[in-house]
């Protein structure tokens with residue numbers, strides 16, 4: 187049966203003046219299989235969508251081409267218009283005449299717009315519907331970690347009615363904030379009590395994850411708790427395993443020790459300090475190792491201020507830059523300066539040596555243009571921020587990439603930072619890098635929203651067999667299993683006992699990598715089949 191194609195063209199509020207739309211309309215109407223052409227200025231708005239829906243219904247259209255902006259932005263809106271008219275949303279092809287045509291060139295681009303529409307029409311003929319199906323998911327969530335991010339997520343998820351297991355490898359909860367709470371006014375106690383008191387939070391301390399199998403909605407996790415091994419199933423897993431810090435001696439002639447210390451050690455000293463033995467001069471060094479020195483900046487500003495207030499020492503901060511992009515950091519910086527903390531800017535790492543029981547710091551001040559020598563009783567050294575021990579093993583067992591510094595890599599740093607490449611597995615807080623409390627809280631909100639949306643109803647709707655293996659053609663070479671970035675393919679036996687690759691509709695992200703690489707051409711990606719792509723190419727240059 188011949189396709190009955192409707193073409194809906196949008197000039198996007200007349201923002202494509204280099205296309206002659208009346209000529210486009212006239213020529214598109216003559217393309218074979220096109221039965222109606224509509225021109226609009228606001229196709230993605232409610233009014234435009236309604237017109238599109240009624241036109242599809244009235245004219246019995248069974249294939250749709252939208253010539254408008256990039257499908258990245260509005261394809262889902264147009265698919266909805268098709269669904270409203272009773273047509274499968276996948277019988278749509280979008281010709282991007284805005285970003286890939288009108289906005290990309292100067293001068294008249296009418297011919298190129300026509301070409302893109304012709305290609306889309308020819309491809310649309312071959313599109314097949316993709317049905318949706320509903321699958322059950324386990325509502326349970328595993329939160330790995332027991333620090334600030336993990337506690338907040340577990341409490342919020344449990345308040346939303348999702349049974350949550352909190353798994354911490356240490357014997358107590360609290361993570362890094364336990365050591366810092368008095369210093370920064372945080373109280374871990376109420377947070378831990380809220381988690382311990384929640385009916386649907388199961389807390390496992392001194393526990394670790396040994397194995398994760400399965401897919402989003404039903405992960406099977408093997409856990410070791412003390413000498414015992416247990417297996418449980420969860421719909422989603424949230425990793426909030428934080429980071430570690432390390433003062434290294436490689437850049438110092440002196441080893442970290444009595445008077446070269448970490449921020450954490452300083453915080454403890456400040457809490458325990460008696461008026462006796464206060465250091466007279468304290469130097470802070472930071473922002474030489476790492477571009478993202480968020481936590482060292484916050485810790486330096488808070489601690490420098492606290493030293494002024496508690497010890498009244500002379501305080502010098504030696505750094506490349508003070509980056510005040512964290513909430514409250516600008517205010518802290520001002521306060522520190524008002525209290526007499528001296529900030530000096532350097533490009534080169536300062537040289538540190540021993541000086542009669544004290545520490546000599548030498549560097550060239552950028553603004554003075556002169557060498558500066560500082561004799562300190564105490565130097566707070568810069569710390570490296572590292573992924574926690576075991577991150578490499580965990581990323582290997584989860585098949586999830588880490589970034590160049592060894593932290594878990596975001597799926598999409600701008601749009602979806604807490605997601606991983608495996609659907610249903612999330613990373614939040616310190617284990618994504620140098621995050622302060624406010625950013626960790628933003629991660630918590632994001633993951634709670636995502637997990638709730640995913641699991642709260644106990645069901646998810648997925649596209650059925652959008653990417654599908656033809657068992658007749660598959661030779662079980664395993665290539666697709668190795669390359670799938672979402673771990674969505676496994677080997678399964680057919681009824682004839684042949685082993686073939688099988689794609690999980692739940693875990694597949696429809697990226698198309700497997701279909702492109704399969705040497706036996708056994709994988710069909712609906713919407714991007716070879717025939718559909720060739721049909722687009724054939725339409726190039728057609729009259």
Ligand SMILES: Cc1cc2nc3c(=O)[nH]c(=O)nc-3n(C[C@H](O)[C@H](O)[C@H](O)COP(=O)(O)OP(=O)(O)OC[C@H]3O[C@@H](n4cnc5c(N)ncnc54)[C@H](O)[C@@H]3O)c2cc1C
Nearest residue numbers: 331332333334335355361362427428484615616621622623
């Ligand atoms: C000295 C210092 C000063 C700071 N000052 C500030 C500040 O002034 N302002 C600010 O906003 N931020 C500050 N920060 C940053 C702040 O501490 C972090 O943003 C916050 O602690 C991150 O919380 P988290 O839960 O993600 O990680 P963490 O608090 O590190 O918790 C991670 C937890 O996961 C557990 N864990 C790790 N691996 C595993 C595993 N494989 N299995 C099970 N459990 C595991 C750990 O034992 C730990 O309990 C500072 C940090 C430090 C170290």
Ligand code: SF4
Nearest residue numbers: 660661663664666704
């Ligand atoms: S790459 Fe193709 S042939 Fe090889 S296992 Fe996957 S589907 Fe089968």
Ligand code: SF4
Nearest residue numbers: 670694695697698700
């Ligand atoms: S399209 Fe293929 S490679 Fe991509 S997520 Fe789905 S199964 Fe994996």
